[in-house]
Amino acid sequence: MSDRVRAGIVGTGFMGTVHARAVRRAGGVVARVVGSSPEASRAGAEQLGAEGAAASLAELLAADDVDVVHVCTPNATHAPLVRQVVAAGKHVVCEKPLAVDADEARELVRLAADAGVVATVPFVYRFYPMVREARARVADGTAGPVRLLHGSYLQDWLAEDTDDNWRVDAAAGGSSRAFADIGVHWCDLVEFVSGHRISRVAARTVVAVPERGGRPVTTEDAAVVLFETDGGATGNLTVSQVSPGRKNRLWFSVDGAAESLCFDQENPDSLWIGGREVNQQLLRGTTERSTAARYTVVPAGHPQGYQDCFDAFVADTYAALAGDRPDGLPTFTDGLRAARITEAVLASSRSSAWVDVAP
Numbered sequence: 049m050s051d052r053v054r055a056g057i058v059g060t061g062f063m064g065t066v067h068a069r070a071v072r073r074a075g076g077v078v079a080r081v082v083g084s085s086p087e088a089s090r091a092g093a094e095q096l097g098a099e100g101a102a103a104s105l106a107e108l109l110a111a112d113d114v115d116v117v118h119v120c121t122p123n124a125t126h127a128p129l130v131r132q133v134v135a136a137g138k139h140v141v142c143e144k145p146l147a148v149d150a151d152e153a154r155e156l157v158r159l160a161a162d163a164g165v166v167a168t169v170p171f172v173y174r175f176y177p178m179v180r181e182a183r184a185r186v187a188d189g190t191a192g193p194v195r196l197l198h199g200s201y202l203q204d205w206l207a208e209d210t211d212d213n214w215r216v217d218a219a220a221g222g223s224s225r226a227f228a229d230i231g232v233h234w235c236d237l238v239e240f241v242s243g244h245r246i247s248r249v250a251a252r253t254v255v256a257v258p259e260r261g262g263r264p265v266t267t268e269d270a271a272v273v274l275f276e277t278d279g280g281a282t283g284n285l286t287v288s289q290v291s292p293g294r295k296n297r298l299w300f301s302v303d304g305a306a307e308s309l310c311f312d313q314e315n316p317d318s319l320w321i322g323g324r325e326v327n328q329q330l331l332r333g334t335t336e337r338s339t340a341a342r343y344t345v346v347p348a349g350h351p352q353g354y355q356d357c358f359d360a361f362v363a364d365t366y367a368a369l370a371g372d373r374p375d376g377l378p379t380f381t382d383g384l385r386a387a388r389i390t391e392a393v394l395a396s397s398r399s400s401a402w403v404d405v406a407p
Contacts, residue, residue, distance in 0.1 A: 053366045054079040056108045056138075058129055059120030060092025063143055067118045068096040069355060070362035079113045105129065109136040116166070116369065119143060122220045123228070127152040130167075134159045139166040139369055141362070144232065145390070146383025148222035150406065153387040157380045168365045169383040171236045173298060174376050175357040175364075177332050178319040181340040182302060182309040183241045183376075185321075192305030194242050197275075197283030199300035201234040202291040206269060212261040224390050225267035227253070231287035231393070232386035234298060239385075240376065241309070242302050244277035246389055248404045251396040256290045273393055317351060339375075 053076035057064050060083040068078050081093040082102040093101035102108035108117070109132060116139040119129050127147045133140045140160065146169055147153040160167035173179060185191045205211065215221040215229060222228055239245055253268035270288040277283065288294070298313035308322035317332040332340070333348025343360050346352050364374035388406045396403040 052077050053369060054113050054115045056080040056082070056102070056111065056114040056117045057092075057096060057098070057120060058082050058105060058108070058117060060084075060088055060095065061120065063120040064092065064096055064118075066355065066358055067120055067141070067362070068098070070358045071118070072097070073359040074363040074366050076362075076366060080108045080111055082108045105132060109133065109138060115139060116141065116366075122214055123222045124148055124220050127156060130156050131159065134163045134165055134167070137163060137165065141168050141170065141365055142380075142383070144169050144171065144383060145222060145228045145386060146380060147387060148228075150384065150387040150391050153380070153384040157384050160380050166365065166368045167380040168361075168368070169378050169380060169386075170358065170361050171233060171240075171378040171382060171386075172354070172357040172361045173233055173237050173313060174240050174378060175343055175360040176311070176313070176316045177340040177343045177352070178311055178316060178330070179237065179241060180343060180376075181319055181330065182311060183243075184339045185307070185309060186242055186302060186304065191302065191307045191309055194244060194277075194279060194281045194302055194304050196303040197238050197242055197244065197277065197281055197300070198285070198303075199234060199238070200286040200288070200297065201230045201299075202286070202294035202297040203230065203289045204292045204294050206257070206260075206289040207292045209257050209260070211257075216260050216265055216267060217263070218266050221267060223267065224394055226269055226287050226289045227271045227273075227393050228386075228390045230289070230298075231271060231273070231285065232390060234285055234287065234300065235389050236378065236382060236386060237298070238283070238300050238302065241300070241311075242277070242279070242281070244279040244281050245407075246275045246283075246405055247278045248276050248402050249389070249392050249396050250274045250402045251393040252400075253394065253397040268397075271393060271397070273396075316353060317348075 078098040081098040083089040083092045089101040119142040251273040254270040256269040301310045310320040321328040392405045
């Protein structure tokens with residue numbers, strides 16, 4: 049591998065653009081791009097600022113100037129593409145969900161491990177400095193034993209009856225939509241901060257708009273989940289893609305015995321710390337711990353957001369390519385974890401019963 053990581057990107061849509069920016073900001077170069085056709089590849093290479101286009105995935109994988117492949121395509125294509133990437137001995141970054149079911153995700157974890165490649169999934173909300181601060185306060189005992197975990201992840205981009213997207217089609221997006229798309233982000237984040245793992249769930253999924261684009265909708269617009277953890281805490285989560293006015297409102301509260309820690313992704317430069325006598329608002333870039341300061345890239349008062357998190361995730365992934373072991377880097381194992389929680393949520397909604405999450 050050269051001094052600069054050379055990335056190939058599969059997919060030329062919005063997420064491909066986000067990945068391309070992060071590659072360059074991590075010091076890498078976008079070497080090749082491949083789309084759904086040679087024409088799409090050429091257009092995508094120009095849009096993403098790549099050095100060249102590949103006419104096919106096979107051509108991209110055979111290229112000597114590609115060290116790592118970023119898979120940024122519809123959900124149902126992730127597993128088939130990752131299998132080919134790993135078989136070619138390339139490192140891989142795969143968008144979530146890693147696969148459309150836990151069996152596929154488990155297979156990809158095994159294949160990546162057998163090939164000895166770095167394989168990561170962009171659970172990028174872990175890389176907000178204030179998320180790292182909350183995690184540190186739980187880990188060192190400042191917050192006290194965790195008792196409750198609660199919150200929501202709300203969006204409105206499918207709130208209208210006329211709204212449609214490829215994700216609505218189960219053939220392209222998988223059997224779960226709202227939960228597999230955004231609910232897993234919330235679960236990953238709260239497990240990351242609290243150190244607890246969700247052990248069983250009681251869930252209800254909702255199809256609020258039964259028909260979109262002239263076809264019946266079979267995947268959920270929203271989900272409500274009650275859960276218990278392996279650490280003895282109880283929690284609840286509301287996930288929605290049909291909540292008007294909510295653009296990307298990921299909010300959680302980790303309630304310990306000594307303090308509550310609240311984070312809002314739409315206001316990510318602060319952490320609300322609740323105490324029995326005094327509440328505090330800790331601002332990024334002021335007095336946070338070194339674990340959080342590492343991901344602070346601009347001075348206090350200068351907003352830092354989603355793309356910065358993506359940049360940090362890709363930078364840590366590329367550090368892993370060089371042999372480092374960055375703390376909190378989300379891997380295929382975390383993608384499998386998300387798939388197992390999703391399957392438990394769907395099973396609970398079907399059965400109207402508590403369902404254990406596979407370890």
